[in-house]
Each structure stands twice: as C-alpha cells, then as structure tokens.
Amino acid sequence: MKNRMKQLIFIAAISFFMTSCHDDLDQNPIDPDSFTEQDVFANATEAKSALAKLYASLALTGQSGPAGQPDISGIDEGFSQYTRMLFNLNELTTDHAVVGWGDPGLPDLHGLYWSAGNDFTGAMYARLAQEVSFTNAFIQNASQLPDEEAQTFIAEARFLRAFAYYNLIDFYANVPLVTEITTDLPSQSSRTELFDFVESELLDIQDLLLDSNEYGRVDKVAAWALLSKLYLNAEVWTGTPRYTDCVTYSENVLNSSYVINTTDANGNGSAYDELFLADNDTNGAQNEFIFTLNFDGIYSQTYGGSTFIVHGATGGSMDPTSLGINGGWGGYRTTKALVEKFETSEIDLPALNSSLGGTLSDWGLVGDLNNWGDPNEDGNPDEDADIEMYEISTNQYALYIELADGFFKFRFNEDWGVNYGDNDADGILEAGGANIEVTAGTYLVTFDLDNLTYELTEVIAEGDKRAMFYTDGQTLEIESIPQFTQGYAVTKFKNIDSNGNQGSDGSGDFVDTDLPIIRLAEIYLNYAEANLRGGGGSIATAVDKINELRMRAYGGPSGNISSGDLTLDFVLDERSRELYWEGQRRTDLIRYNYFTTNGYLWPFKGNQLNGTSVNSFRNIFPIPTNTIATNPNLIQNEGY
Structure with a gap:
C-alpha cells in the first residue's frame, strides 16, 4: 500500500493539476502532450492521482524531484517543504532545538526575534495557502464525478483543507477563509471564524471518511484526532475552553482500532525507536500512526521531510552510516532543557x-x-x-x-x-x-x-529509552550556537530499518522514514491534559494511558506513575519526552503560557544565553510582508 501511494504521489507531482489552481483555471495548456485537468478528472480512478497530489504537496516541494521546479518561489526549495518548516517554526523556536546554520532568518527563530519579512514564516504561509488552493480546486472538480469513491476523495480533500487551516490558525491567527477558486482578493477572517470552519468541516466529514483507509491516507479516526487537537487549543485560539469536547473526541480515538506500538522489531529493548525507522510503515509503528506523510528515497525525493531531519541533525564525530545516510549537514542539536527532562533510575x-x-x-x-x-x-x-x-x-x-x-x-x-x-x-x-x-x-x-x-x-542506568542523544564529543551546555559540538545531537530519526539495513536509496542521499503528523500517543496526552483542565473523563484512564507510554519508554513498570503524580506540568514534560522534534512544542508551550513569558526559560530564549521573556505578540507569526502588500484587505498581526 505504501509503495502504491508513493508511486501515485510521484505521478501527481508532475501532473498538470499542479498548475491548475491559479487564475487561468479554465484555460487548456498549449502543449498537446500535457496531462490536462480534463484528463485528471475524467473518472474516479484518474482523480485518485490528483488526490495523491494533495497529500504530496505537504511532503514534496515541486515538479522535478528534490529540486528544479519548485511549488513556491523566493526560498530554497528544500527549505519550503511542510514538515521542515513545521520543525523550524514549532521546534526550533523552543527549548527542543538550536541550529548552527546562519541562513538569513533562521537564527532569528530560536532567538525569537523574527520580523514580518522572515523567509521561513513566509514560506509556511505560502505552503499552507497553496494546500488550501489545491484542495479547493480538487473539491470543485471532483464534485462533478458521480462515483461513490469520488465522494470519499472529496471528504479526504476537505480534511486536508481543514488541516491546513488548523495550521494557519495556530501560526498566523487571522487569515482569509477561502473555500472556492476565485480571482478576488479575499477578506480577513478572525481566528474564531476559522476555528468554527475547521470544527464544522471535521464534524461534517467524520462519517464520510472511510472507517479505515490505505496507509498514508486519512480515515474517520483522523477527523476525531484533529478535533481532539483543535478543542485542546480552543481556549487559546477563541477564548472559550472546549476541554469536554477534547475528552469526547480523544475517547473516540482511544476506542478505535489504532494501538500503541509495542513491537520491539530490532530487539534493542524499546519499541519506541521503531516509530522513527525506515520501515515504520511495516514494523508495527504504522498501527499507531493516524496521519502520516510518506517518504521514499527513490519515489519521493526531497531535501525536506525525513531527509532533512536525519541529515540536518548529524555532525561532529557522529557516524552517518550508522544512521543510513552518506553524510551529515551539521546543523540541529538540542538544549539541556530537553535532555534534563528525561529520568534515569539509580544503579543499586x-x-x-x-x-x-x-x-x-x-x-x-x-x-x-x-x-x-x-x-x-x-x-x-x-x-x-x-x-x-x-x-x-x-x-x-x-x-x-x-x-x-x-x-x-x-x-x-x-x-x-x-x-x-x-x-x-x-x-x-x-x-x-x-x-x-x-x-x-x-x-x-x-x-x-x-x-x-x-x-x-x-553499567548504564536504566531509564527512559525515548532519550536518543549522541553525546560523544558534544557538550551539554551551549555557549556558542554555531558550533555543532555544543549541545547534544538527536538520533531519534534514522534511515535504517529494523534489521539495520539502509533505506532504499543506496547513495544515502534521501531517506525512507515516514513522519507521523498525528499518532495515538499524542491523543493519550491530549486526553490526560483535558481531563486535568476540567474536561471530564477519568483520571484513572488518564494515568493508565500515560503509564502505557511510560511502560514502553522504560521497558517495564519502573517509570509508572500514580494519580498523585499527574499534574499539568507533568503532562507538559511528558509531551516533551514523547513528542520531541515532531512539530508540537511551540503550540504546547503557548497553551501553558510558557512560550513568551518568564514562567519557563531555556538556553538562548529571547537570544540570551540563559533565556529571557519576549513580547507576547510572538505567540503568533506575522502575515508575510508581500502578502500584506498585495492584498489591502489584510491587517498585519499586532507587533509586526
């Protein structure tokens, strides 16, 4: 299933559908050999390739493999990939990561001093706006097909559009709500209006999505999971807490067929690392993945995705071949704030x-x-x-x-x-x-x-096996960010399978590892947090679910907690231990009012060695300067 979906993604990436979402939507291409929109939507079978492009636009970056014909101009093509920018905006801005590269605008993210002209915040806006445009075009065209299967495709497209708006709400707050192809300049919508749209879409499509789907495509559980995430952040985004709804939809997910991976396929004493190996579509991890982006070293090459996260985190004295790659880019490490969250047991x-x-x-x-x-x-x-x-x-x-x-x-x-x-x-x-x-x-x-x-x-103390750091030649303390050897390196993501074999690209350039965007463990943590915030549910269930994650982390019950240990700050730290480098951290810190305040400091927060608070307007990113300049209907976010 994974290879079939990836082949469809590859085909879709070079199809005319890519360029059919602009002002000249109704025009035919001059080249008679081009694959036209009329061909793409001739029937449901052909439309599936166009659907694959909706998924591919979050995984890939253009029409010509890793580079050559980018979807988005004005930024290096590899930088523009969705999960790479998700990492930069939601992990690099926090205690989870620093980067030694000096690309203009990149150090600004960890220092929390970006401007409205920042290339990376602008590229994420463009990527998400493009996804909205692609999904709108697909929904409009596929609506003409009578096939029942096409209705499922439309529901998936609506999920992906809702997912794009979920991100836009989180990052930019007040953006235009556009649900159809138009050449008119859109008006700005409020965060609450956008929240209401995403909620209504997910509620409407939950019964239109399949009960289960091909690996890499979403099903109805994905709609419940995204509702869980949406409701968990409702108080920040709309001013109205929705924790009871978060518990309800988290319970729906908990009662579904998805299960936490407990298969230690490589026999190293932990079933956690399997989630981030090159065969995570088949080694048991796939049973935990609710929404994932697929990558393949042959069929879906990109300098973003898992290729970025494995290469970018490798440097110093690290052996790239042990990670299944041909070399490191020497960029990303973590701060001691993350390292110190992991517990080790005493040696008796x-x-x-x-x-x-x-x-x-x-x-x-x-x-x-x-x-x-x-x-x-x-x-x-x-x-x-x-x-x-x-x-x-x-x-x-x-x-x-x-x-x-x-x-x-x-x-x-x-x-x-x-x-x-x-x-x-x-x-x-x-x-x-x-x-x-x-x-x-x-x-x-x-x-x-x-x-x-x-x-x-x-003798190494037994403890939390989720702590996957490379320390040889690395210092825990960071005095100078550009030096790769300062700060522990992270080895969570690898391009080797459960048998120790390298991914499919024998050159070691491109990585096979799929990236989970939503997985069941996150919903366990959503449930626990919403319960503690007064959303109802059962504290006993919350403890059981947390302990299920910790049993996997510790390889046994030594890390188990009781109800007295379960506090909001404990859940936040557990989210850090379980989900680090998966694109969640900034959103979590904002929900706890820790992102910009002095309630929690980490190294180089606010561009200070020991960390400092920053202005609260940085809880959201600016709408790109060029977008504001071309659309007089838009008002820039406060502070920018």
Whole structure:
C-alpha cells in the first residue's frame, strides 16, 4: 500500500493539476502532450492521482524531484517543504532545538526575534495557502464525478483543507477563509471564524471518511484526532475552553482500532525507536500512526521531510552510516532543557553485587576509587585498603563498583607483594604490571586468575529509552550556537530499518522514514491534559494511558506513575519526552503560557544565553510582508 501511494504521489507531482489552481483555471495548456485537468478528472480512478497530489504537496516541494521546479518561489526549495518548516517554526523556536546554520532568518527563530519579512514564516504561509488552493480546486472538480469513491476523495480533500487551516490558525491567527477558486482578493477572517470552519468541516466529514483507509491516507479516526487537537487549543485560539469536547473526541480515538506500538522489531529493548525507522510503515509503528506523510528515497525525493531531519541533525564525530545516510549537514542539536527532562533510575550496587551469588574474597581492587575499603569495619575508610571482589567460581572474581577518573590494580589481601596490572592496556595482566587507567563510571569488573585476564563493562542506568542523544564529543551546555559540538545531537530519526539495513536509496542521499503528523500517543496526552483542565473523563484512564507510554519508554513498570503524580506540568514534560522534534512544542508551550513569558526559560530564549521573556505578540507569526502588500484587505498581526 505504501509503495502504491508513493508511486501515485510521484505521478501527481508532475501532473498538470499542479498548475491548475491559479487564475487561468479554465484555460487548456498549449502543449498537446500535457496531462490536462480534463484528463485528471475524467473518472474516479484518474482523480485518485490528483488526490495523491494533495497529500504530496505537504511532503514534496515541486515538479522535478528534490529540486528544479519548485511549488513556491523566493526560498530554497528544500527549505519550503511542510514538515521542515513545521520543525523550524514549532521546534526550533523552543527549548527542543538550536541550529548552527546562519541562513538569513533562521537564527532569528530560536532567538525569537523574527520580523514580518522572515523567509521561513513566509514560506509556511505560502505552503499552507497553496494546500488550501489545491484542495479547493480538487473539491470543485471532483464534485462533478458521480462515483461513490469520488465522494470519499472529496471528504479526504476537505480534511486536508481543514488541516491546513488548523495550521494557519495556530501560526498566523487571522487569515482569509477561502473555500472556492476565485480571482478576488479575499477578506480577513478572525481566528474564531476559522476555528468554527475547521470544527464544522471535521464534524461534517467524520462519517464520510472511510472507517479505515490505505496507509498514508486519512480515515474517520483522523477527523476525531484533529478535533481532539483543535478543542485542546480552543481556549487559546477563541477564548472559550472546549476541554469536554477534547475528552469526547480523544475517547473516540482511544476506542478505535489504532494501538500503541509495542513491537520491539530490532530487539534493542524499546519499541519506541521503531516509530522513527525506515520501515515504520511495516514494523508495527504504522498501527499507531493516524496521519502520516510518506517518504521514499527513490519515489519521493526531497531535501525536506525525513531527509532533512536525519541529515540536518548529524555532525561532529557522529557516524552517518550508522544512521543510513552518506553524510551529515551539521546543523540541529538540542538544549539541556530537553535532555534534563528525561529520568534515569539509580544503579543499586548492593543489589547488583548480591546478584553475583559469590562470596567476598581476599582479591580486591585498589587505587583511585570513589569508595575505599574499610578492612577494620570501624566506619573509617582506609585509602590503602582493597575493595574486595566476589569469588563467583573457582579463581573467577567479579565486582560492581563506581570508579573515579584515575587508575587501579588488582591486589591480594592488601599485600603489594601480590598485585597485577596491565602493561599494554590489552586486557592481559602482568604481575606488578602498570596501573590500569579508567574513566569515571559504574562498571562490572571481572578478573580471571587462571588466565590472568580482566574486563571492564560499563553499567548504564536504566531509564527512559525515548532519550536518543549522541553525546560523544558534544557538550551539554551551549555557549556558542554555531558550533555543532555544543549541545547534544538527536538520533531519534534514522534511515535504517529494523534489521539495520539502509533505506532504499543506496547513495544515502534521501531517506525512507515516514513522519507521523498525528499518532495515538499524542491523543493519550491530549486526553490526560483535558481531563486535568476540567474536561471530564477519568483520571484513572488518564494515568493508565500515560503509564502505557511510560511502560514502553522504560521497558517495564519502573517509570509508572500514580494519580498523585499527574499534574499539568507533568503532562507538559511528558509531551516533551514523547513528542520531541515532531512539530508540537511551540503550540504546547503557548497553551501553558510558557512560550513568551518568564514562567519557563531555556538556553538562548529571547537570544540570551540563559533565556529571557519576549513580547507576547510572538505567540503568533506575522502575515508575510508581500502578502500584506498585495492584498489591502489584510491587517498585519499586532507587533509586526
């Protein structure tokens, strides 16, 4: 199903339908070989290719693969892709990301000092307006078809139009509401009027959409899920809370056939990372995806989408081949504010040593240890004493221990006459050998007296496996944003499948990984937040759903919470842990009144190292300057 849809998207991307949504809508092309609008809407089968273009216009950028004939002029074609701009507007503007590139207007986003002429806010406006135009043209033309299937196509087009307006409400607040092809300059609509339109459209089409659909196309659950998102933000967007409605439509989704992915297809101890692998259309993740944009390294090439997010987040000492790509672009990292939201459990050394099942011996470790031995058992550690190892079988010794930066050796009965070190740092011991160097950490140390060998195995604290960061050579603190090595890199998205194979593009240029726009986990979190905000429902259900996500994150119940732990701020942090880099964060922070205020600061918020508040008008973006200039009916948003 995925390949079929992607092939349709490819065909649609080069069809005449792309250029048929402008003032010359009723004209035929001069080239007699062109695929005309009359051909596209000859029947429902042909119209399906045009429908694919509605989806493709959110995934791709033009008529000629990754670059060459862009849909939108005035900005680099790769920059103009929807999910790439969604990331820049909704993640880069928050605590989730910084970027080292200096493209004009891009650093402004994280610094929260953009202007009305910002290329990126302008390109998103153009992309969404184009999607509205395409959907209007499709609805008008497909309405002439008698086929019942065409009515389903129209319902999908109406969903995509409502989705475009959902984004326009969020980003720009007051924009024109246009539902048919026209050459007249449109008038501006209020945020409430736009909200009412999106709500009415979704309510109207919920029973016109299929109960289930091809992968990559929306069904009625998608309408419920978008209503859940719409109602969750209603108080911010209209001044009227609709949390009860959010709970209602979230429950509809919760009771649907979609399920949280629990299939650990690659066997790494977590079923979360499968959501962001190259085979996420087949590895189990697809059962969680309610609305997704499909990408393929062969059929749907773009410098946006998952190609952007994998390449753009790779740099420093990272190995691009481990991520299924041929090189990194060295741009995006995260701030410590996101990193510190993830919890790790404490390592219980006594319990681990007890699990070895041996008895304390006269062989021990001596050196730069964090905790020295106490041979006299008087409570006063002796810095020249050994930390005794456990004999787990004849002449085999082991110990879980926290070591400091420095050196250690193996010694018998605290007697320097019988000690072993490692002259060549090769794991082979020599009597009286050189000190063994070690970096700070918690280790399982094993010692084989028969073969005079040893091993150090670092013990990593079990915790939230959703934290997918690359730290080697990266600093947690950021003092200078342009340097890629400052800030942890994010490895959440990869172009490898569950078996470790690279995506379909053997060159490593373009990425296969599909991007979930709405997935079931988000609706779980919507339900919990709406419940806490007085929308009704069940606190027990909210806790159960949060724990379902955390069971997957921790690989067991160790991260589970109780109802007493479930607060609004906890839900916001859980949204950060679950949905980071998925295009949600700015909207969430605005809903909590944290985006522009000093209620929550993060590094370089307001272009200050430690963060500062900014003017509240930045809760929405400006209507592009050129749009204002060409349409006297429009009034610029306050502050711009």
